[in-house]
Amino acid sequence: MTPEDRFSGPEPHRTGPHPHQDLDVLPYGSYFEPNQPQEYPGSPEDQPDEPDAAFHGYGGARYLEQHWPVAGHEAPQAAGYPPFQPVARTADDPPTIELGPPLSLEDNPYAATVPAQATDPGPVGPLYVVGDVHGYLDELLTALHQQGLVDSEGHWSAGRARVWFLGDFTDRGPDGIGVIDLVMQLAAEAAAAGGYCRALMGNHELLFLGAHRYGDEPVQSTAGTASFRAAWLLNGGQQQDLERLQGHHISWLKRLPAIALEDDHLLLHSDTTAYLEYGSSIDEVNDAVHDLLADEGADEWWDAFRRFTKRFAFRGTAGPMAAGELLATYGGHRVVHGHSPIPYLTGEANADSGEPPYVPGPYIYADELAVAMDGGVTMEGKLLVARLPVD
Secondary structure: OOHHHHOOOOOOOOOOOOOOOOOOEOOOOOEOOOOOOOOOOOOHHHOOOOHHHHHHOOOOOEEOOOOOOOOOOOOOOOOOOOOOOOOOOOOOOOOOOOOOOOOOOOOOHHHHHOOOOOOOOOOOOOEEEEOOOOOOHHHHHHHHHHOOOEOOOOOEOOOOOEEEEOOOOOOOOOOHHHHHHHHHHHHHHHHHHOOEEEEOOOHHHHHHHHHHHHOOOEEEEOOEEEEHHHHHHHOOOOHHHHHHOOHHHHHHHHOOOOEEEEOOEEEEOOOOOHHHHHOOOHHHHHHHHHHHHHHOOHHHHHHHHHHHOOOOOOOOOOHHHHHHHHHHHHOOOEEEEOOOOHHHHHOHHHOOOOOOOOOOOOEEEOOOOEEEOOOOHHHOOOOOEEEEOOO
16 A cells, blocks of 8 residues: 555646756756865765665655645635544644734735734644745645645635745746735735744745846856846746736845744755855844845845755765754754755656656655755645644
8 A cells, every 4th residue: 555545635736737947057057066065074976876875875864754634723625625634732732932023014915904813812833834836826725725724715724823935936837926925815814813824035036036136137157147037047937927026025025034943943945054154043144135135236146046056965974964063053953944856855856767756745864854845846746735843
């Protein structure tokens, strides 16, 4: 019996063929996969090329076979979906945390369409993370509904649950602006219900904003002159997203944090140690990125995009040391990230079988110090939504 037999449910909705897109590239056309920092022994290039060997060589990696009927709260059942099974709250649920200031209309116009939050909302709810979406709105709605986070009409149905998106809302898929609108809508609806829906800034947010602000203006890259628009198009930029981008989208995107700590999980978009170059605390990193986007020029924006496009820092024999350095600096017991599709981390993307990659759930690796959440939706994989902790 396969895991799919044990956890039967509807196939994720597909918006159509997903044109295969390799890893992010810089305008001169090579993969941006830098060597490990010198202080870490080994590098990704030391790993074998065979998929099986690669899977077993990445610091004690394993899949979490996570499937859809996982819920910590009531949710309505829609036609064609399996019934959700509520789970009783226990003393092990996450402690109450500060939910932060209320959303303003300037930051999120959806805040005006939902009622005010109750004065006694009750205990905090479970914590979820969402991997890279890349414009696949229908797949996102299906995945959120399967976890009981939205109802059949796409509205928040999770009460005081907490959700973090790990970045990369746009590019490659058909409706990046629709994804941003949905996340902003859910942020307002969740706040009114006593929960929250928040998001990190990914490298594609930097790229998208740069394409809007700087267009074809030359920037100095390590390989000569480039531009944000050229890099954006090369990495799956969709013209309709740029045409539909509005001021409130820009304001919201520019204020996204780059890094967060929730329930002892260090949440990042990119599997890189480049965050260390922006500060020795979470606040310092986020302030540095926000200051850069507010005041600096095209070359500084480009440098930030270049740094946060790095990947694979937690892979290989040096991976646990790299993840451990981030955890020692910013806190937490495990890194949770998007950015690098799981089929590339496992080596399955190198297998020329012609079949869609097998992604049963989040991928735990680097001696269990890291969890990868990019299920490879852009390459016919899966858009992952998972409840933390995963074990």
